[in-house]
Amino acid sequence: MxxxxxxxxxxxxxxxxxxxxxxxxxxxxxxxxxxxxxxxxxxxxxxxxxxxxxxxxxxxxxxxxxxxxxxxxxxxxxxxxxxxxxxxxxxxxxxxxxxxxxxxxxxxxxxxxxxxxxxxxxxxxxxxxxxxxxxxxxxxxxxxxxxxxxxxxxxxxxxxxxxxxxxxxxxxPEIVTGKPVGTGGTLGRREATGHGVAFLAFRALDALDIAPATATAIVQGFGNVGSHAAMGLAARGVKLIGVSDHSAAYYDPKGLDVKALVAHAGRTGELAGYSSQATIAPRMLLEQPCDVLAPCAVERVIDADLARRLRCRIIAEGANGPTTPEADRVLADRNDGIFVIPDILCNAGGVIVSYFEWVQDLQQYFWSRDEVMDRLERALDRSWAMVVARAKRDGVSNRTAAMAIGVERVVKAKQARGLFP
Missing domain, CATH: 3.40.50.10860 (Leucine Dehydrogenase, chain A, domain 1)
Incomplete structure (x- = not known):
């Protein structure tokens, strides 16, 4: 059944x-x-x-x-x-x-x-x-x-x-999060997920000894998550060389103007019409060489075939479930060591700041944006450290390490509470 x-x-x-x-x-x-x-x-x-x-x-x-x-x-x-x-x-x-x-x-x-x-x-x-x-x-x-x-x-x-x-x-107000600030929402919620994607991408760049000023990025999906991830990456010197959404895809190894892309998408609701140049097939965009590939759109984007063709150093999963299990196995078998920041870690910024919003609504005491973002980054750092350490200790992928930590906590909670007759 x-x-x-x-x-x-x-x-x-x-x-x-x-x-x-x-x-x-x-x-x-x-x-x-x-x-x-x-x-x-x-x-x-x-x-x-x-x-x-x-x-x-x-x-x-x-x-x-x-x-x-x-x-x-x-x-x-x-x-x-x-x-x-x-x-x-x-x-x-x-x-x-x-x-x-x-x-x-x-x-x-x-x-x-x-x-x-x-x-x-x-x-x-x-x-x-x-x-x-x-x-x-x-x-x-x-x-x-x-x-x-x-x-x-x-x-x-x-x-x-x-x-x-x-x-x-x-x-x-505590029945939902992600509300306008004037109705009990929290400062920082709108950009939280994309900010977290960029923040953890920098952690991965540092782990691989890649300087942000020399790094390049491709962002798939240019809604709330993708656009803020692109802005966060660009703010620290990473060059955005590719971007796409449901309507268009652009690629320029010399770099794209992030502010202009964000402004255009804000006016029109999509990337189509931004330029008649630098267009590329959406799937081909993901195959282009870059340091950070951030899939921030929908599930099951990176399949086994695409996983064999990827030429990135880091996959920062801004979307939920963008990499299939078959693709994970392909990535594990590759000898070039693509560093995957799994979705349940990489895009957790949204739910972490949603938690902050829920707490603020319950208390009717609101924090400054700086306090929200500082708490967010510290929470992401804790999770990052646990995942990297667990992956190294157990000799497993980052995804397996991240999910193992999460599943263990749920299992322990269920076992402690027991079965109601």
């Missing part, structure tokens, strides 16, 4: 990754399904009144992987092609990410099957509010705390918070 409910290539990828860790940690067979499958999976359908006065039906999801360490925590994405298997896989990865960062959360994830770009502003608001209304029986500041993801943003989170608060009769 479980195998028929949670299916698809993304879920199978999460399952395969956990199997590797379960074998590595010698987790008993009868405890593996308990670790893998979600505690709760919610599927809803709901009508939305469109601007032309017709009614359209949408399907929404929310998965809470486990609650052993605290409330579920994770983003909500609006994307045309999502299903319960993909959402479950993202919740599973969020579990290991939160545990690795030592946050008091279990993994959560949600979404609506819709292309948000096809919606008019009022339709997007109606859909956002109705989705949250359907989720109210299942979420709460101590149960499940939402955040933005692909296709959602600060405004959507403000609508979520307002809808939940109207039903409670009081303002409840």
């Amino acid at each position: 479980l195998n028929s409910l949670f299916t698809g290539p993304v879920f199978e990828m999460a399952r395969d990754q956990l199997l590797v860790i379960a074998n590595h940690l010698s987790i008993p067979e009868d405890e593996r399904d308990w670790l893998l499958y979600p505690k709760r999976a919610i599927v809803v359908t709901f009508p939305v009144r469109m601007e032309d006065n017709r009614t359209e039906l949408f399907i929404g999801y929310r998965v809470q992987h486990h609650l052993a360490l605290g409330p579920a925590k994770g983003g909500t994405r609006f994307a045309a092609n999502i299903d319960i298997g993909e959402i479950a896989a993202l919740a599973i990865w969020m579990s290991w990410k939160c545990a690795l960062a030592d946050l008091p959360f279990g993994g959560g994830k949600g979404g609506v099957a819709v292309d948000p770009r096809a919606l008019k502003p009022k339709e997007l608001e109606n859909l956002s509010r109705r989705y949250m209304q359907e989720m109210i029986p299942f979420v709460g500041p101590r149960t499940d705390v939402m955040a933005p993801d692909m296709g959602t943003n600060e405004q959507v989170m403000a609508w979520f918070m307002d809808t939940y608060s109207m039903y409670q009769g009081v303002t409840v």
Whole structure:
């Protein structure tokens, strides 16, 4: 039954990754399904009144992987092609990410099957509010705390918070994170994930004895994460030589103007139209030589075939699950030692600062941006040191080391709490 409910290539990828860790940690067979499958999976359908006065039906999801360490925590994405298997896989990865960062959360994830770009502003608001209304029986500041993801943003989170608060009769800012600062959001949240990607890329450059001023980078995906990663890399002297999103890809070994790219994407919502020169096929872009390759778009971008062709020194995984297990095996067999910063470490900046936002909302005491970013970098440094040391000690990949730390913490919490009769 479980195998028929949670299916698809993304879920199978999460399952395969956990199997590797379960074998590595010698987790008993009868405890593996308990670790893998979600505690709760919610599927809803709901009508939305469109601007032309017709009614359209949408399907929404929310998965809470486990609650052993605290409330579920994770983003909500609006994307045309999502299903319960993909959402479950993202919740599973969020579990290991939160545990690795030592946050008091279990993994959560949600979404609506819709292309948000096809919606008019009022339709997007109606859909956002109705989705949250359907989720109210299942979420709460101590149960499940939402955040933005692909296709959602600060405004959507403000609508979520307002809808939940109207039903409670009081303002409840801690029900979501990633809100506008004026509604209980935190300074630094918008750039947190991309900042973390760049910060850890510098840690890897230092580990490989590569000076940032001589380094080059290619960033795939130019949304919130990719654009801030590009800006963070450029701020310390790394030359951006390639960039892409769903609409276009550009490559210039002499370097691209990061500020101009960010300004163009901010005006138009995409990279298309930035230039008629330096265009390149998106997949070919990833094969170009560089020091840092930062996939910051979607899952399963680096497959086994592409892994054989990569000419980077470092992979900084800004996206969730950008490298398939088959690609991991190819990378392990290569003799040139590409340094992988795994997703549950590399893109953890967002959930770490989301935790800070949740804490600030609960206390109604807010921090300066400098304090937020200082705490973020110290948290990332702790996780980085643990992963690198564990990989060296056990003779395993950085991904195996990172996941082993996260899974161990969840296992210990579940074992300590035991099974409720």
